[in-house]
Amino acid sequence: MNQEEKNILDECIHLNKCERLLCQYWENVRFTVIRAFQVRHVHFTQDDIEELRNDVFVRLFEQDRKKLRQYDESFGLSLKSWIKLIANQTVGMYLRKKDRVGYLGVTPLIPIEDLDEEFTSVDEMPRYDARQILMLLQEMMKGLSHTERLVLQLHFEQGLSWQDIASALNRNINNIYQIRHRALKDLKEILKNL
Amino acid sequence: MNSCLDIITLARYIGRTLSDKEKDETERHLSECRSCREEFAMASVLLKDDVTEKSPAPLEQLESVFQTIKKKAAQFYEWITVLPYEPGLQPLFVRSGEKAVSPQIRFRKDVSDLRTEFLIEKTNERAISIEIGIFKNSIGAKNIRITLLKEGGGVVSRLLKGDHELFENLPFGVYRVNLIQNSEEKGNVCFEIDETGLTER
Numbered sequence: 001m002n003q004e005e006k007n008i009l010d011e012c013i014h015l016n017k018c019e020r021l022l023c024q025y026w027e028n029v030r031f032t033v034i035r036a037f038q039v040r041h042v043h044f045t046q047d048d049i050e051e052l053r054n055d056v057f058v059r060l061f062e063q064d065r066k067k068l069r070q071y072d073e074s075f076g077l078s079l080k081s082w083i084k085l086i087a088n089q090t091v092g093m094y095l096r097k098k099d100r101v102g103y104l105g106v107t108p109l110i111p112i113e114d115l116d117e118e119f120t121s122v123d124e125m126p127r128y129d130a131r132q133i134l135m136l137l138q139e140m141m142k143g144l145s146h147t148e149r150l151v152l153q154l155h156f157e158q159g160l161s162w163q164d165i166a167s168a169l170n171r172n173i174n175n176i177y178q179i180r181h182r183a184l185k186d187l188k189e190i191l192k193n194l
Numbered sequence: 195m196n197s198c199l200d201i202i203t204l205a206r207y208i209g210r211t212l213s214d215k216e217k218d219e220t221e222r223h224l225s226e227c228r229s230c231r232e233e234f235a236m237a238s239v240l241l242k243d244d245v246t247e248k249s250p251a252p253l254e255q256l257e258s259v260f261q262t263i264k265k266k267a268a269q270f271y272e273w274i275t276v277l278p279y280e281p282g283l284q285p286l287f288v289r290s291g292e293k294a295v296s297p298q299i300r301f302r303k304d305v306s307d308l309r310t311e312f313l314i315e316k317t318n319e320r321a322i323s324i325e326i327g328i329f330k331n332s333i334g335a336k337n338i339r340i341t342l343l344k345e346g347g348g349v350v351s352r353l354l355k356g357d358h359e360l361f362e363n364l365p366f367g368v369y370r371v372n373l374i375q376n377s378e379e380k381g382n383v384c385f386e387i388d389e390t391g392l393t394e395r
Binding site: 014019024026031054059060063069070074076084087088089096149153157159164 | 252267382
């Protein structure tokens with residue numbers, strides 16, 4: 001954190017003068033809110049952006065500026081990154097509350113027994129089979145190590161590239177490929193025996 | 195680790211400042227909790243966005259939105275009338291001739307490295323008293339000058355004797371409590387107080 005950022009933060013936390021902090025991070029928060037919608041592939045409006053941008057600052061200033069007081073350089077992140085994390089969390093909470101297009105997958109999968117009754121036509125059978133395999137895969141993934149599981153989940157569920165996963169987990173890309181190779185080999189082996 | 199990751203753990207994981215054991219526990223939790231995994235995945239993408247530094251927005255354009263945000267973030271405390279406590283009396287009630295304690299508001303605030311405790315009492319329809327306690331590491335702070343400034347005029351400044359200071363017979367209004375220790379300004383606590391309660395400013 002440079003001296004200017006430190007002054008802005010201190011002024012807001014200790015003197016309750018937060019105008020400079022608002023001005024300094026106003027555009028960054030707006031940009032982060034937009035990106036937070038984009039990376040989740042969720043439709044948004046200008047009103048959503050304005051509402052969420054204001055909500056981020058409300059969260060930073062409420063409870064005696066608790067979220068700003070919590071920030072510590074020893075986390076290894078800049079103040080800007082900390083504010084981005086709060087912005088990302090705010091958007092996540094907002095979408096979870098609204099459950100836009102069920103993007104979070106909050107709606108649970110329909111149990112197999114119920115599907116059996118619903119999908120009786122011949123056309124639906126391949127989809128039914130696919131779902132069964134998907135559920136089996138999910139079950140089989142429990143047999144993998146948590147690192148292997150996490151790497152596959154971040155790629156296949158969250159849509160991160162292998163390079164992004166390597167950077168997010170602070171691992172070498174070759175290490176990620178090894179983990180992927182091992183995990184997929186194990187899963188294929190199990191699938192072969194189906 | 196069963197409960198969801200708090201934002202500090204997430205920040206430290208991304209900032210690579212967790213111990214190996216904490217890191218392992220965090221990754222295990224991420225592999226088991228979809229909601230945390232989603233937050234982590236999105237955060238890692240957003241933090242990677244290397245946008246050109248945005249220049250600060252001019253305050254004149256944001257003045258009104260700043261006031262709206264501050265108002266939304268401000269905490270409001272209502273007056274509470276505390277009834278006299280008598281052990282063994284269930285339910286608690288006020289007998290004729292027994293007076294309830296005046297309506298009051300209590301709150302704590304951290305100002306720099308000092309902990310302040312406020313007890314505000316509505317002494318009559320138009321007047322309040324403000325008692326301020328100031329502590330450092332749970333013991334009374336030393337060499338503190340408390341200055342109470344009322345918006346629109348009125349200043350009282352006192353050196354803290356003991357660990358509490360009482361300011362009496364004050365009108366409703368907007369107050370700023372400024373703290374100085376050993377000639378170093380520690381900060382302010384600002385609030386507006388009226389017949390409905392206290393709003394932070």
